[in-house]
Every structure is written in structure tokens, then in C-alpha cells.
Amino acid sequence: MRIGVLGTGMVGRTIGSKLIELGHQVRMGSRDADNEDAHAWASGAGNPATTGDFADAAGFGEVVFNCTAGMHSVDALDAAGADNLDGKVLIDVANSLDSSTGRPPTLGIVNTESLGERIQAAHPEARVVKTLNTVNCEVMVDPAIVPGDHVVFVCGNDDAAKAEVKGLLGEFGWPEERMIDLGDISQARGPEMYLPLWLRLMGPLDTIRFNIALRMAPPG
Numbered sequence: 001m002r003i004g005v006l007g008t009g010m011v012g013r014t015i016g017s018k019l020i021e022l023g024h025q026v027r028m029g030s031r032d033a034d035n036e037d038a039h040a041w042a043s044g045a046g047n048p049a050t051t052g053d054f055a056d057a058a059g060f061g062e063v064v065f066n067c068t069a070g071m072h073s074v075d076a077l078d079a080a081g082a083d084n085l086d087g088k089v090l091i092d093v094a095n096s097l098d099s100s101t102g103r104p105p106t107l108g109i110v111n112t113e114s115l116g117e118r119i120q121a122a123h124p125e126a127r128v129v130k131t132l133n134t135v136n137c138e139v140m141v142d143p144a145i146v147p148g149d150h151v152v153f154v155c156g157n158d159d160a161a162k163a164e165v166k167g168l169l170g171e172f173g174w175p176e177e178r179m180i181d182l183g184d185i186s187q188a189r190g191p192e193m194y195l196p197l198w199l200r201l202m203g204p205l206d207t208i209r210f211n212i213a214l215r216m217a218p219p220g
């Protein structure tokens, strides 16, 4: 499949490399088509890896990943262009982390809204699916590095888009029974508001490779 990855940071590069390993063609997008990180990534990743600006990458992809800094994701998607996103599955893994008042960062979009919803509202032509934002990027593409039956959340308004995304999550190694479908895109609030806890668990756990599992009492 042709996949556009918007974002040249650790997440874009990690997801891009995994997609190439899985046999997909990937174009990484940036504000600047000459972004050095993107070029370095592509030269290490081989022939199926190309680079461009956000519009090039979105236009190339049959599916598009949003791996941009959450407070700037709408700007990045505006630059990608509505025509290039029209009808496409847009997988949003971003968080609205805001470090402008220091660390740890706070959430810039929160409580009665979420980044996933804001992106869907700004780009109604795209079929936004929020997922993977609750784990570090190494875990996103290789969940088996964390033992146990930990989970990933999925939400979005379009059931066919969610099914397509679950297929890709399966390629990354997530078993279907550990993909928790929360419902429509407004459900992105929960997984996004988990981030403050995630950021505070890093210290006591002394790792970024962790995730949560769900346990239910037997019925009755």
C-alpha cells in the first residue's frame, strides 16, 4: 500500500520504517521538502521510502498517518491540503502536548474537546481514526516488546476506516482482541487525557516501554 507519513520526528521515522519493513511504500512529509531528518531516514530505509512536503506525502498516500506535534497538527494538515486528504483514512497518533509553561507538558486541547475531534472538524473530507497515541512509538510498531495482554484504543466516526486501521495495527503485531474500539471520534478525549498519567509513570517505572492492560471482574 502507498502510505503518507506526516512528521519527521521519532514517531514518523519509527512508523515509516516499520511500514517499509512490512512491504509498504512510504512518503514522509515535512514543512520543508528538503528536511534533513526525512532525507536521512529515506536514505537508510531504501527504495520504497521517499520524502516531500506535507502535501506531497498526503497526496501520495492511500492512507495517511498524522505524526506531527499535536499543537501544530491542524496547521500541518491544512498544508497537506483537503484535496490530498479527501476520502482517505487519516490515522492520528498525535497528542496536544504543550511545553510552553515548562515540563511536564500540559494538554493544549482537553476536557470538552480532543485533538482527534479538532482534526476531524477541520478536515471533514478525511476519515480520522485516533489510535496508538497512548504508547511510545517503539511499542506502537512492536507491541510484543511489552509482555502481557496490554491494549490499544481505536476510535473514529467511520467503521470502514476503523476496520482498515485495525488491519494495519494487526500488521504491527496488535492482536485483534487487544484493540479496544471506543466508538466515535469524540472518544479520543479519554486516550488523549491519559497522557498526563503516562508522562508521570515514566519516572517511577524508569522506562518508556510500558502499557496498560484491562482486567474485568467476572459477570454476576
Ligand SMILES: NC(=O)c1ccc[n+]([C@@H]2O[C@H](COP(=O)([O-])OP(=O)(O)OC[C@H]3O[C@@H](n4cnc5c(N)ncnc54)[C@H](OP(=O)(O)O)[C@@H]3O)[C@@H](O)[C@H]2O)c1
Pocket: 006, 007, 008, 009, 010, 011, 012, 029, 030, 031, 032, 035, 067, 068, 069, 070, 072, 073, 075, 076, 093, 094, 095, 096, 097, 132, 133, 134, 135, 136, 137, 138
Ligand atoms: N514520542 C512518542 O513515542 C510518542 C508516542 C505517542 C504519541 N506521540 C505523538 O506523536 C507526535 C509526533 O511526535 P514526535 O516526537 O515524533 O515529533 P514532534 O517533535 O512532536 O513533531 C515533529 C513534527 O511536527 C511538525 N511540526 C512542528 N511544528 C510545526 C508547525 N508549526 N507547523 C507544522 N508542523 C509542525 C514537524 O515538522 P517539520 O518536519 O517541518 O519539522 C515534524 O514533522 C506528537 O504529537 C506526539 O505527542 C509521540
